[in-house]
Amino acid sequence: xxxxxVVTLVTFAxxxxxxxxxxxxxxIELDDPRMVVQxxxxxxxxxxxxxxxxxxxxxxxxxxSCVFVTLASKQVTDAYREHxxxxxxx
Numbered sequence: 001x002x003x004x005x006v007v008t009l010v011t012f013a014x015x016x017x018x019x020x021x022x023x024x025x026x027x028i029e030l031d032d033p034r035m036v037v038q039x040x041x042x043x044x045x046x047x048x049x050x051x052x053x054x055x056x057x058x059x060x061x062x063x064x065s066c067v068f069v070t071l072a073s074k075q076v077t078d079a080y081r082e083h084x085x086x087x088x089x090x
Contacts (some may be wrong), residue, residue, distance in 0.1 A: 001069070004031075006077040010067045016050060017072055017080045018061070028069055032084050033061040044076075046083045 001007060001020045009016045009028060018030030034046040048056050072080065082088055 001071065006072045006080055007069050008036075008072045008076065009033075009063060009069045011063060011065060012067065016061075016063070017046065017076060020069075021060070023069070026064065028063045028066055029060065030063070031060050033058060034080065034083065044079075046080065 001023075003019075003021060005020045006017065007020045007030070009018070009030065015036040016030065016033050017036060018033035021029035021031055023029075033050050034048075035050050037045050037047045039045050049058055050061055
């Protein structure tokens, strides 16, 4: 993974998508992180942050305990970019 790749990070608390910054000493840093949520009709979406009581639309987060991190699929990457930028990708 390289800086600014859109990645999926899985933790025991949930699944997150963001732009990869770094991985050092077991810590993974993401820019523009969003929690993956399930909508009322079972569709996937993004929360406006990473936890219910945290800052809305945080610019950065550091995760300490993760199960794994991988590049996000093209479909998720496109949806994430649309969600965070407002630009619709055709």
